[in-house]
Amino acid sequence: MQQTTQLTALKNNQLVSTPDVKVDFFSKSGFELACRISRAFATSNAVPEPFRQFNEKKDKQGNITLVENPSAIGNCLVAMEVANSVGLSVISVMQNADVIQGQLRWSAKYQIAAVNASRRFTPLKFKRRNLGYIKAKYKEKTDWNNQLRKFNYVEHEVEIENLECIAWAYEVDENMRPTKEIVQSIPVTMQMAVEEGWYAKDGSKWQGDMRLQMLQYRAASFFASIYAPDVIMGMGRSSEEARDIIDVTPQSDGSYSANVNLQDLKSTPDVGDIPSTRESVDPETGEISQASQNTEQAVSDGLRDETPGESGGTVLEQPTQQQTRQRKKVDLG
Template sequence: MSQEMTLAQVRQKTDVEVGFFSSASFELMQRVAKVFASSNIVPTQYRSEYTKGTGRSAQIIQNPNALANCIIAIGIAQRMRADILMVMQNLYIVEGRPSWSSVWIISAINLCGRFSPLKFEMRHLGEKEISYEETYWEDDKKQRRVKKTIIDDYECVAWATEKQTGDRLESIKVSVGMAVKEGWYQKTGSKWQTMPELMLRYRCASFFGKVYAPELLMGLSSAEEVADTIEITPDGEILGVTTEALRRQPIDVTPATTETEPQQITQSADVEITPTATGEGEDDTPAPVEAAPPGQQAAPDGTPAKGPPTTDEESLFGE
């Protein structure tokens, strides 16, 4: 009897699953993560070291975040009951934001068993002139202007039948005109200009998954969608253009200032200055200019402008 209990205890100790909340489970997860981090068939962000460049300029780069990235990917795969390597191959990191490939989203919807295979309906809307707002930087300040472009417009809808009810479920309609107005189309290197029909299908699939099967995506967007909403400032800083991101971390567009010595005002040769009459005993020194409070601009005479201060967020959204 004691021998059977011993075998049962040994079997119980060896049956450990990867996880975060026990020392044995987390140790096993780290061992599994090290195996993937040492492989060269996983994406670069999961490798402990990778080669950058070719030929004589090639150099080996150490990645200190590889083990942590692998552990997170293993946790996601465990929660989704999916293959770890498949998750790593389809989970992209776009400027620190994890996102799924659109192909993964379509396959996840098709394989979940709740819907019929995802299908797409395309409609040609013809040639259109679309007006859109363009953001540009001038004097280190974010500005906007209205521009127009002519496009060959298409509209796409993703749909599937829910097996339990037989209802036809549709995504929102996505068109090339929408891509122009949202700023996706005119981004540098955008695939919306070269393969719009494919991008329409990818975006509709992402919207369909967010509405009808958000648990499959775990709240993550598609990689193409994240790339379309990334904005770069003149200094090379990456900005998210969502309102929520701006409210969490307001954008500082005020140019950096350095302390300089006060400049002396000299009288120009071609400017005549008429002295003003002052009372006897009064100081001829001009009154100091009152500085405007933060968020207000000073009036031409130096007095602070009236009205509530304007924040960066209000200036960006006109609120």
């Protein structure tokens, strides 16, 4: 009956409407559409290099060759899923993404946009203050110690202006109206930047005029990790935070590779494990009350740089031939 109706409509030059297919990663037609869109994005030179199917590479003579990026389609699919989950455009997701250590990371400003777009809070604001000049210490990795099988470290001390930044916002009610209840990140200070190793890294932006911007980015990233982890789920650390923690080198396909042994990296506690503050705004002054002593102690204890142990990185030694023969005898009974 339906076929007869369609044939009659075609004979009468009437358009037969068909339902539109939407992107859906868990249906055949929806996933095929997502792959077609991803292939279209991958052929564009208006998207960043991690999402392009072919990227230009220059040799020492200045000759340009095209290098295929096998991860382009997959990266585009990931960007589409992230854009769908946070309610922002696919292009904005791509423009703010980096590939670091084989993972897509998004910039801090994109995480701020995602938190603001969630409308769970009022737009993020930042409270800054100057805590005065202090002396802070950090450890710099030097040469490899064959005897101890680890890198040697030299301790340095710098005198810095200890600036502090806190990201905060008002909570909103079910009618999207701001309340007097506020939420705020843990304090991010220049002392933390030094002791965590962000300050002394090659190409660090913490030493120049960008330090105020970096403080805001890091405070916003901490805020999002604590109060809106579901909004930034899948983004991991921000691009800026990942570069501060790991030494990376840009690659020809737009990604970044680590150039240090991961066992030599100090362990940093997850931001979600650090207590945060939830305080009320003073109705008369409108100012945020100071963080409690317990929170400051938790920040001091949880984010302080640790001295590398004497054992250093773990090195697996190959068994000798005699040990191998003994093991075979034991296995054979």
